Amino acid sequence: MTKDTHILFKTIFDQSPISTQIFTPDGETYLVNNAWEQLWNIKFAELKKYNILKDQQLVETGIMPYIKRGFKGEVVSLPAIRYIAPKSVSVKSAVQFRWLSATMYPIKEDGIIEYLVLQHKDITERKEAEEEKQLFTSIVKSSRDAIISKNLDGIIQTWNKSAEKMFGFTQEEAIGKHITVTVPTELRSEETEIISKIKRGIPIRHYQTVRWNKQHKRFPVSISISPVTDMHGKIIGAANITRDITEEKNTETKIRESEERLRIALDAGKIGVWDWNIADNKLTWTDKVYSIHGVNKNKFKVSFQNFKKLIHPDDKKRVFETIEKTLKGTAKFIIEFRIITPAGKIRWVSTQANVFCDENNKPIRLLGATSEITQQKQIEQEKNDFLSMASHELRTPITSMKMFVDLLYNTLKKEKNEKPLYLAHRVREQTNRLKELINNLLDVSRIETGKLQLNKDIFNISSLVHETVDGIQASTKNKIEVKKLKNFRVFGDKYRIYQVLINLITNASKYSDSDTKIIISVSRRNNHAVVSVQDFGIGIAQDKHKKIFDRLYQVDDTPVKTFPGLGLGLFISKQIIEKHDGKIWVSSKKGKGSTFIFTLPLKN
Numbered sequence: 391m392t393k394d395t396h397i398l399f400k401t402i403f404d405q406s407p408i409s410t411q412i413f414t415p416d417g418e419t420y421l422v423n424n425a426w427e428q429l430w431n432i433k434f435a436e437l438k439k440y441n442i443l444k445d446q447q448l449v450e451t452g453i454m455p456y457i458k459r460g461f462k463g464e465v466v467s468l469p470a471i472r473y474i475a476p477k478s479v480s481v482k483s484a485v486q487f488r489w490l491s492a493t494m495y496p497i498k499e500d501g502i503i504e505y506l507v508l509q510h511k512d513i514t515e516r517k518e519a520e521e522e523k524q525l526f527t528s529i530v531k532s533s534r535d536a537i538i539s540k541n542l543d544g545i546i547q548t549w550n551k552s553a554e555k556m557f558g559f560t561q562e563e564a565i566g567k568h569i570t571v572t573v574p575t576e577l578r579s580e581e582t583e584i585i586s587k588i589k590r591g592i593p594i595r596h597y598q599t600v601r602w603n604k605q606h607k608r609f610p611v612s613i614s615i616s617p618v619t620d621m622h623g624k625i626i627g628a629a630n631i632t633r634d635i636t637e638e639k640n641t642e643t644k645i646r647e648s649e650e651r652l653r654i655a656l657d658a659g660k661i662g663v664w665d666w667n668i669a670d671n672k673l674t675w676t677d678k679v680y681s682i683h684g685v686n687k688n689k690f691k692v693s694f695q696n697f698k699k700l701i702h703p704d705d706k707k708r709v710f711e712t713i714e715k716t717l718k719g720t721a722k723f724i725i726e727f728r729i730i731t732p733a734g735k736i737r738w739v740s741t742q743a744n745v746f747c748d749e750n751n752k753p754i755r756l757l758g759a760t761s762e763i764t765q766q767k768q769i770e771q772e773k774n775d776f777l778s779m780a781s782h783e784l785r786t787p788i789t790s791m792k793m794f795v796d797l798l799y800n801t802l803k804k805e806k807n808e809k810p811l812y813l814a815h816r817v818r819e820q821t822n823r824l825k826e827l828i829n830n831l832l833d834v835s836r837i838e839t840g841k842l843q844l845n846k847d848i849f850n851i852s853s854l855v856h857e858t859v860d861g862i863q864a865s866t867k868n869k870i871e872v873k874k875l876k877n878f879r880v881f882g883d884k885y886r887i888y889q890v891l892i893n894l895i896t897n898a899s900k901y902s903d904s905d906t907k908i909i910i911s912v913s914r915r916n917n918h919a920v921v922s923v924q925d926f927g928i929g930i931a932q933d934k935h936k937k938i939f940d941r942l943y944q945v946d947d948t949p950v951k952t953f954p955g956l957g958l959g960l961f962i963s964k965q966i967i968e969k970h971d972g973k974i975w976v977s978s979k980k981g982k983g984s985t986f987i988f989t990l991p992l993k994n
């Protein structure tokens with residue numbers, strides 16, 4: 391070869407657009423052309439240490455299987471493979487992946503293979519387009535939505551599996567038919583509109599309508615339609631993505647129905663709902679809340695500030711304290727208070743609310759329900775007035791009755807007139823009982839009207855226990871045992887605490903057999919005196935422990951009422967103790983006796 395032809399071939403080799411790599415049968419690269427360097431963005435000089443036979447991926451995939459099998463020197467076209475840049479060349483700029491179709495052939499001298507020529511055609515772009523198409527096809531195939539393409543005349547061109555399932559037509563049946571096979575008769579004009587939009591290149595998103603299947607069974611759908619263009623951007627058809635939204639619609643209907651039910655329930659219960667967004671200080675009311683507050687929805691601007699103005703001045707403090715406690719998480723928002731409507735009417739409302747906190751436990755929202763309870767309050771008031779009046783009226787005759795009976799009893803006693811004495815004694819007992827009942831009724835009415843007064847003074851609670859027991863033992867069927875008491879001084883209404891003790895001891899005896907004893911003790915816990923009254927009687931089931939302190943509550947687990955009483959004693963006792971800043975509770979098991987405990991702050 392002359393020098394000129396050498397240069398000529400070298401130039402053609404270098405300028406050839408086909409990437410070419412020439413290597414020896416040992417794997418050493420002998421020469422690469424510009425196209426090869428461009429393909430991988432690697433310079434030939436950097437390939438010095440690269441041996442093609444040691445390139446694992448080539449060995450496993452491309453050309454090597456041929457060489458291994460004993461390459462005879464034929465031209466082999468290798469299948470398109472995804473190559474990565476030669477591994478041993480760690481050049482940052484080296485291209486990572488290319489799709490190549492390769493051809494390999496030998497250069498022989500005297501029948502012996504001197505060199506191998508590997509020529510690559512970069513088909514990455516084509517491959518990627520293919521891959522994309524494949525991906526798209528598999529998405530279409532596996533999509534839960536029906537994906538249908540149609541031409542501008544509305545003739546179906548493609549029809550995926552979900553379309554088959556949704557509409558009941560197989561691919562063969564559907565293709566070539568008009569898209570209106572999926573559209574109920576009365577909705578067919580929709581299709582004309584859709585096509586006219588598509589022709590103007592306007593896509594349609596999430597259009598909710600109704601379609602039907604082969605059996606004309608209708609179902610709600612959401613359809614998105616996009617224009618399909620050819621290579622030149624000309625609109626040639628449309629792609630429909632149809633989603634069956636039966637389930638969503640059912641859920642929607644269910645939610646709407648349940649909202650409707652809730653609304654009816656709220657209306658029936660005359661309940662208004664309010665929502666206070668604390669962070670934005672935004673308050674919203676339902677119509678009912680407006681009418682409860684006697685304000686006009688169109689004129690009254692709902693805000694916490696304006697709501698405050700409607701609260702009765704005497705109840706404001708209590709309402710704010712409750713809100714504050716609720717937001718701190720120390721109390722539940724359940725409150726009854728008065729409001730004054732703009733027309734000057736006083737109304738009682740009852741409100742309950744739940745507080746919602748953010749992830750840092752900071753309250754952000756208070757959601758509540760309000761109802762008007764003016765009428766209930768009025769009835770309650772009337773009842774209380776009657777109770778108060780009746781017990782007052784009864785008290786006068788009973789006091790004189792008691793006086794006369796005492797007198798009679800003492801006279802008969804002096805005369806040692808046994809039979810009449812016994813009768814007088816019984817009358818006296820019943821009179822005392824009647825007096826106690828009337829006193830209880832009076833106390834309840836005092837509590838209800840907030841008129842229970844305490845005359846507080848310092849006294850020795852242990853001495854009071856002793857005195858009370860001494861006074862009551864004679865008329866009590868059970869033996870009362872007072873545990874060794876220390877002297878504790880408390881500050882309170884001695885008469886009222888005596889009343890609590892009497893109530894607890896009377897109950898202890900009433901609810902136990904006469905052969906069991908009652909144990910009373912006074913101890914100290916922190917800065918409180920703790921008084922306990924224990925019996926070994928019928929006991930109280932756990933779920934009743936709180937309720938027995940409610941007004942008029944009596945445990946009722948026997949078919950016939952066995953024990954006398956009104957269910958007021960514990961209610962009164964609780965009010966008295968709480969007015970002293972103390973606590974009262976019971977520890978008991980059914981059939982195992984009860985221990986009633988109350989605490990009173992110590993006076994240091």
Ligand code: ADP
Pocket residue numbers: 893897898899901925927928929930938939943944945946954955956957958959960961984
């Ligand atoms: P009552 O007048 O009915 O005794 P109280 O308010 O004193 O009313 O008590 C309420 C209810 O609590 C009683 O009806 C009774 O069921 C229950 N109870 C109170 N004390 C005891 C006790 N020591 N043992 C068992 N049950 C009791």
